[in-house]
Amino acid sequence: MERKIKNRKKILWLILLAILWEIIGYFEWVHPLVFPKFSTVLIRLVLGIKDGTLLIQGLHSLTIVLIGLSIGCLIGLLMACLDYFSSPLQALFELLATMLHPLPGVVILPIVLLFAGVGVEGICLVIIHNVVWSFYLSTKNGFKNIPKEYIEVASNNGASQWQLLRYVLLPLSTEHIKTGVHIGWSRGWRGLISSEMIFGAISQIGGLGWYMYERRSFMDTPGMYAGIIFVMLIGLLIEGYLLPKFNM
Amino acid sequence: MSFIVHYKKSTLLHSIFLIFILILMVLISSSCTKQEDNTLVIAKQYGIAYAPLQIMQEKNFLDAHLEDTVNVEWVQLGNTTAIREAMLADGLDVGFMGIPPFLIGLDQGMEWKMMSGLSESPLGLITNDPSIKSLEDLVDAGKIALPQPGSIQHILLSMEAEKKLGQSNIFDHQLISMNHPDGYQALLVDDTVVAHYTAPPYIFKELKEQDAHLLASGGEGMGEPFTFIVGVCRESFYEDTKQYDAFQRALEDSINFLYDSPEEALDILSQAYEIDRETLRSYLYDEQMVYTTNIKGVTRFIEFMYAQEYLNKQWEAEEVIWKEK
Numbered sequence: 077m078e079r080k081i082k083n084r085k086k087i088l089w090l091i092l093l094a095i096l097w098e099i100i101g102y103f104e105w106v107h108p109l110v111f112p113k114f115s116t117v118l119i120r121l122v123l124g125i126k127d128g129t130l131l132i133q134g135l136h137s138l139t140i141v142l143i144g145l146s147i148g149c150l151i152g153l154l155m156a157c158l159d160y161f162s163s164p165l166q167a168l169f170e171l172l173a174t175m176l177h178p179l180p181g182v183v184i185l186p187i188v189l190l191f192a193g194v195g196v197e198g199i200c201l202v203i204i205h206n207v208v209w210s211f212y213l214s215t216k217n218g219f220k221n222i223p224k225e226y227i228e229v230a231s232n233n234g235a236s237q238w239q240l241l242r243y244v245l246l247p248l249s250t251e252h253i254k255t256g257v258h259i260g261w262s263r264g265w266r267g268l269i270s271s272e273m274i275f276g277a278i279s280q281i282g283g284l285g286w287y288m289y290e291r292r293s294f295m296d297t298p299g300m301y302a303g304i305i306f307v308m309l310i311g312l313l314i315e316g317y318l319l320p321k322f323n324m
Numbered sequence: 325m326s327f328i329v330h331y332k333k334s335t336l337l338h339s340i341f342l343i344f345i346l347i348l349m350v351l352i353s354s355s356c357t358k359q360e361d362n363t364l365v366i367a368k369q370y371g372i373a374y375a376p377l378q379i380m381q382e383k384n385f386l387d388a389h390l391e392d393t394v395n396v397e398w399v400q401l402g403n404t405t406a407i408r409e410a411m412l413a414d415g416l417d418v419g420f421m422g423i424p425p426f427l428i429g430l431d432q433g434m435e436w437k438m439m440s441g442l443s444e445s446p447l448g449l450i451t452n453d454p455s456i457k458s459l460e461d462l463v464d465a466g467k468i469a470l471p472q473p474g475s476i477q478h479i480l481l482s483m484e485a486e487k488k489l490g491q492s493n494i495f496d497h498q499l500i501s502m503n504h505p506d507g508y509q510a511l512l513v514d515d516t517v518v519a520h521y522t523a524p525p526y527i528f529k530e531l532k533e534q535d536a537h538l539l540a541s542g543g544e545g546m547g548e549p550f551t552f553i554v555g556v557c558r559e560s561f562y563e564d565t566k567q568y569d570a571f572q573r574a575l576e577d578s579i580n581f582l583y584d585s586p587e588e589a590l591d592i593l594s595q596a597y598e599i600d601r602e603t604l605r606s607y608l609y610d611e612q613m614v615y616t617t618n619i620k621g622v623t624r625f626i627e628f629m630y631a632q633e634y635l636n637k638q639w640e641a642e643e644v645i646w647k648e649k
Contacts (some may be wrong), residue, residue, distance in 0.1 A: 109412055109433050193516040194467060194500050281497075289501065293405050293425075294634075295432040295474040 121302040137283040142201025154209030177209035181267035206267040207260035214256035218249025367419040376578040422476030441619040445552040446612040447542035451519040466518030469507035477521040484545030510529035550621025
């Protein structure tokens with residue numbers, strides 16, 4: 077009930093903001109090329125979705141994020157496991173994570189471009205970078221937070237490393253792993269859109285970042301706003317609907 | 325009790341809303357502030373096509389024609405989009421760019437016209453892949469680097485594609501947006517980038533690289549001589565007759581200086597562009613590199629861009645060029 081009222085308030089605000097936007101646009105207080113009317117943007121958005129351009133670009137971007145996210149999570153998981161069983165590797169991974177985790181993906185893009193060239197591979201590398209460190213850290217954290225007793229019971233009963241991992245470590249840190257995927261998704265998604273926009277690095281289709289970049293260079297401001305709203309909608313769909321569905 | 329809580333909550337809400345409105349007002353007012361009248365801001369980009377502006381800046385030709393109270397400010401922006409946006413935000417008086425991006429801006433509702441030409445220049449599509457011998461071989465062969473969609477390089481490539489292959493947008497899915505220095509580097513080291521549509525000095529540099537050859541030159545697709553870079557201003561600057569005239573005269577002075585005193589011009593420019601003197605001489609005084617205030621090729625650009633739906637309207641010449649005073 078509480079939630080319903082809150083949601084209703086949010087929707088009311090949304091409508092209010094849209095009306096405010098429309099009024100500012102209607103009276104042209106700001107040049108329409110800077111701030112077009114809400115209705116113009118909405119029409120562009122609907123047309124873009126209807127003729128498929130936005131959908132195709134969005135699907136393309138999502139596919140790349142999913143690929144990057146899965147590879148990043150796999151590597152992160154592997155690192156966390158190796159980390160748990162080998163102390164030299166633990167030192168190495170911790171060092172790498174401390175150094176590389178704070179680096180935004182776009183920072184390494186110029187280097188990635190030199191190694192992988194422009195295109196899907198390069199952008200995937202950026203996403204993997206964005207995902208891998210946070211996923212590794214949160215999985216590692218999950219392993220660390222497992223009560224000692226469980227692990228001792230397992231080893232006293234002669235569990236091998238694999239069995240310890242399979243039956244104790246992984247099942248008991250699902251929550252942390254889920255959090256890792258969630259953070260990985262948001263970091264990966266942001267990294268993808270920004271690298272597409274800044275470097276215009278594209279494949280045959282381009283992606284949403286490229287769509288906005290292109291709209292900007294054709295001075296199609298409503299199209300640009302439509303792109304931004306579409307990115308927002310995808311984010312909402314995934315973070316507000318899809319991820320909660322898997323209890324993330 | 326519950327009343328107090330409720331009361332507190334709503335004041336918080338109100339203050340947040342007030343802050344929001346305040347931010348909005350600041351945003352609106354800041355985008356409406358006019359440039360102070362005694363500053364003249366001019367935007368250029370990098371490249372030897374902008375050489376007269378470099379001369380004008382360093383020899384103070386513009387200040388000589390202006391009253392002492394006027395302050396001249398030069399800004400160098402990375403691409404045409406940035407210039408367009410700066411002018412829209414009221415931060416610029418005069419900007420220099422290619423004709424197609426200017427037309428796109430006009431067509432989208434920017435209230436501006438061309439005031440002068442600046443340079444004609446050799447432009448071309450270069451590849452260093454020996455197996456690509458003609459435009460046909462380039463189809464789906466890899467990426468083509470150029471400054472951005474809608475740039476003069478993109479339009480010239482589309483013209484060429486329409487002429488030779490019958491389809492103007494055949495290369496559009498192969499484009500990658502890069503500024504000239506990045507494109508130059510990508511062509512050399514990146515295997516996925518096979519061609520680069522570029523301008524001087526990069527076109528001269530790239531043609532000296534191993535296996536580099538020209539696939540198309542700007543003039544071929546265009547079919548007639550054209551101005552590469554034009555000067556653009558809005559009506560407010562055009563109507564400020566004193567400043568407008570001063571700028572036009574200063575531009576003529578600069579171009580004359582470039583041709584009348586080549587040695588001194590080379591001194592200034594080789595330092596500014598960090599290119600050695602003799603190389604720069606071969607670039608600047610290349611027979612295809614012409615500095616002139618004439619504007620050529622506008623009608624052809626408009627016709628093509630209208631036919632290909634880059635423009636919504638077929639503009640007339642007097643709608644795109646300011647009348648001479």
